[in-house]
Amino acid sequence: MADVPENAPQHCPGTGSSDAGKSSACEGCPNQTLCAAAAGPDPAIEEIKEKMSSVKHKILVLSGKGGVGKSTFSAHLAHGLAEDEGKQIALLDVDICGPSIPRIMGLEGEQVHQSGSGWSPVYVEDNLAVMSVGFLLGSPDDAVIWRGPKKSGMIKQFLRDVDWGDVDYLIVDTPPGTSDEHLSVVQYLSAAHIDGAVIITTPQEVSLQDVRKEINFCRKVKLPIIGVVENMSGFICPKCKNESQIFPPTTGGAKKMCSDLKIPLLGRVPLDPNIGKSCDAGKSFFTEIPDSPATLSYRTIIQKIQEFCSLRQS
Amino acid sequence: MLNAHGKDVHQCDSGWVPVYVDQEKSISLMSIGFLLERPDDAVVWRGPKKNALIKQFVGDVSWGDLDFLIVDTPPGTSDEHISTVDALRPFNPMGAVVVTTPQAVSVGDVRRELTFCKKMGLPVVGVVENMSGFVCPHCTECTNVFSKGGGEELARHAGVPFLGCVPLDPLLTQSLEQGKNFIQEFPKSSAYSSITSIAQQILDSATQGS
Structure with missing residues (x-):
């Protein structure tokens, strides 16, 4: 009876027991109503597991700070994976x-349609x-001025009620933080199993500090880490071709942090003004600037993520 | 960023004592960073716990006499x-400074932030456009890494004051990394004049308001 709280009254049946809140020992316990009301884990977790059985790989994109390039990365991970026409890719934005x-x-301006099997996503x-x-x-x-519980409700709906169909990769773009x-x-997908998380950072210590917290979060909730991407890593002047460190890696950047914490560094993406431009225009920079060093770096990173996922499959 | 990591918050009769940045005690700080045992500890909290801490920060810190209280918030609405605006409402906050970067992706979220201010009845002091252009230290060519002008256009569109642009400046990021005071260290840099001008405008609107 591991679920009996230390300070529980004598003969407490345990919070997980079917008698919780109902036995004679529960009379007068301050938690009685709580125990009687809670009926085990959220049934949505099972429903989501069912729904996600047609989704092969699930990847979370995380960061500590805002504005480091999570959404840009998520979007282009999706674009990159979708280049293989035989694969179905889904991108879910949970930054409410x-x-x-x-x-x-x-x-922008697209609407979601309702169908018999749930919400239909929008197809690019x-x-x-x-x-x-x-x-x-x-x-x-x-x-969207919502507190946590409403946001969680929305996320539950996204995972349970969207008609994703058969999907090879589901990429989940998250807001910054933990x-x-x-x-x-993580909770809703707990039964469906997540392949892992990709963590995005910029090179400076101020950003890395928060990434360490993010890594500790992953370890706390037992979420595997696929690796870290260092974004905005160096800037090459389009005129004189000299490189400058706009966000200086004063403490060795993501490379040193990754080797200290023994997690893989998936790659470094230089700052390229064309990336921001293609994102503003809503286009993939794989097709807009196919030869940029940033594009090549992105491709290697996507390759590594695919390898990680295929290893997990077998 | 302010070179105050590793310091502790103490308890006194009138509440938590904030951490002071300098000897003269001209800047006092409060952050959850001071309450963590290890700097890498993650604060994995849902909303209600965060709200309770914000209330404590506003109500239970012995701030003393202050001219300005600056509240730095995470992204979003x-x-x-909600909790910060609610907690500060009895004190009649002067307003919100809204920071964006120039590209449309960022401006898109800041538009929602302005709607938030309107709905919450929080006045908007103005919009700041950060990371606005980068001057190459080798050839002085200015590149708009994250495009240009988005902040100014947003301010015009929303009918709120535009406070100015702050260029990308490696000296600025470096000072923050080392916890140095950028304003004192690099008075000649390009970001210096824009930051001081923005600060001045905020001071002006504060004196007008009172």
Whole structure:
């Protein structure tokens, strides 16, 4: 009876027992109503597991700080994986208060449709489906002023009620931090098994500090880490071709952190003004700037993520 | 960023004592960073716990007499923001400074932030465009790494003051990394004049308001 709290009254049946809150020992216990009301884990977890049985790989994209390039990375991971026409890719944006994915994917103003089997995601290409709270808003000025429980409810709906169909890769783009959205995604997908998380950072210590917290979060919730991507790593002047460190890696950057914490560094992506431009225009920079060093670096990273996932499959 | 890591918060009769950045005690700080045992500890909290801590930060810290209280918030329009505005409402906050970068992806989220301010009845002091252009130290060519002008356009569109652009400046990031005071260390840098001008405008609107 491991679920009997230390300070419980004598003969407590345990919080997980079917008698919880009902036995005579529960009379007068301050937790009685709570125990009687809770009926085990959220049934949605099982429903989501069922739903996710048609999704082969699930990848979470995380970061400590905001504005380091999570959504850009998630979007282009999706674009990159979707280049293989035989694969079905799904991109889910769980940044409820700051949904940037619709713009980056060139889907602003699109709406979600309801069908018999749930919400239909919006398709960029035949094999690339996208879902975001942005598709549910009436105007680009609409703010989603929600506290945690409502955000979690939305995430639950995204995972349970969206008609994803057969999917090879589900990429989940998250807001920065380690709070409601992250806990909810991990919790709801706990039975469905997540392949792992990719953590995005910029080279400076101020950003790495928060990444270490993010790594500790992954370890706490037992989420495997696929690796770290160092974004905005160096800037090459388009005129004189000299490199500058706009965000200086004063403590050795992601490379040193990864070797200290023994996690893989998937790669470094240089700052390229064309990346921001293609995101604003809602286009993939794989097709816009195919020869840029940033594009090549992205391709290697995507390759590594695919390898990681295929290893987990076998 | 302010070279105050590793310091502790103490308890006194009138509440938590904030951490002071300098000898003169001109800047006092409060952050959850001071309450963690190890700097890498993750604070894996859902909303209600964060809200309780914010209330404590506003109510139970012995701030003393202050001219300005600056509240730095995470991105978004959720628990932290609602709670902070609620907790500060009895003190009649002067308003919000909204920071964006120039590209449309960032401006898109900041539009929602302005709607948040409107809905919460929080005045907007103005919009700041950060990371606005980078001057190559080798050839002085200015590149708009994250495009240009998004902040100014947003301010015009929303009918709120535009406070200015702050360029990308490696000296600025470096000072923050080392916890140095950028304003004192690099008075000649390009970001210096923009930051001081923005600060001045905020001071001006504060004196007008009072």
